[in-house]
Amino acid sequence: MKSLLMEQVASFIRLEANPNPLITVTNLTVSPDYRYVTVFITTIPDGGEADALVFLKRKGRDMRHYIKKHSRFKIIPSLTFEIDYGERHRQYIDTIAQKLEKPGQPSESKDPE
Numbered sequence: 001m002k003s004l005l006m007e008q009v010a011s012f013i014r015l016e017a018n019p020n021p022l023i024t025v026t027n028l029t030v031s032p033d034y035r036y037v038t039v040f041i042t043t044i045p046d047g048g049e050a051d052a053l054v055f056l057k058r059k060g061r062d063m064r065h066y067i068k069k070h071s072r073f074k075i076i077p078s079l080t081f082e083i084d085y086g087e088r089h090r091q092y093i094d095t096i097a098q099k100l101e102k103p104g105q106p107s108e109s110k111d112p113e
Helices: 002-016 049-058 060-070 085-100
Strands: 022-030 036-044 078-083
Touching: 002 022, 002 060, 022 049, 036 049, 036 085, 049 060, 049 078, 060 078
Parallel strands: 036 078
Antiparallel strands: 022 036
């Protein structure tokens, strides 16, 4: 159910949202009874999260209707939206790691035998 629901949410966002900021669904958590779902998002460019959350909260009812129309789920969950800070931190660490690597140098030093 999780992957199908993630596809439905992403499809709705792709159809309804402006491309600026680009909203990406990174993960979602589903309650054990399938009645509540938290959708985690990131945006490109950084800093568009507030606008994205306003849009998603405003369109939450329409998204539930879209999911109901395009799926055969017995229960259509209530949706909440949050910024995926874990993904933001991972991206930040990746950029730091790339800056630390020197161009033209291998990332691991090899000991001569």
